[in-house]
Amino acid sequence: MGLTKTEIFTDEQNRLAVMLKALAHPARIAILQQIINVNACICGDLVDELGLAQATISQHLKELKTAGLIQGAIEGVSVCYCIEPKAWKLLSSQLGEFFSLYKEPANCC
Amino acid sequence: MGLTKTEIFTDEQNRLAVMLKALAHPARIAILQQIINVNACICGDLVDELGLAQATISQHLKELKTAGLIQGAIEGVSVCYCIEPKAWKLLSSQLGEFFSLYKEPANCC
């Protein structure tokens, strides 16, 4: 074991979980905030900004890219990353939906 | 290694990451949806609804409870779980904020 049983869940539940997992790390949250802040997409500046090794940053960027949340464009020697608008909006709205499922207490517990 | 370097991130980044990690599993998403759907809080019905062993469900419930997203009340032999409104709203608004940081493209990439 140690393997998530994806078969028993809906595609939507699995997709949402995958996206959330991509977000669920402080380094990746920090990376996304940086990318958004420095609107012009950045690259190895992230290695300087955050206190992690180059290999580690590169790996986090790869995970965000695999999840489809960001995209990278080669720009000479360096690579320029930015938000992938479609995935961002989709995730945003899916999360909005998910959270709005719950409407105030009721009376239980 | 294998240990997230929380020291180098802000409290907010760490907190958000912890909450997202709690959400980032299809079983836990399914559990939350069930809890919300069957508005009256449910309990071991989850074991029947989802196709996971009792021990596994209990473990996922514990993680959600540790994250503060749900709360459980003993009700005779069984336990009744429901959303913790404050944490739910807080996370919802924090995520809303996070996603709204990004406003349309710009021109990069």
Next chain:
DNA sequence: CATGTATATCGCAATATTACGATTGATTAT
């Protein structure tokens, strides 16, 4: 072409997660 610079990838060690059978603990019913 050789060198420097920026990223990606490989390989590894430490740790965390996922899942579950087995057991324990608590509460109700007999």
Next chain:
DNA sequence: ATAATCAATCGTAATATTGCGATATACATG
């Protein structure tokens, strides 16, 4: 009290994640 039921916890196996040094790859410039 005894038995039945529900949920939590323990222990364990399989797998995933995190982080990084070392290396490889790709591009640019002298």
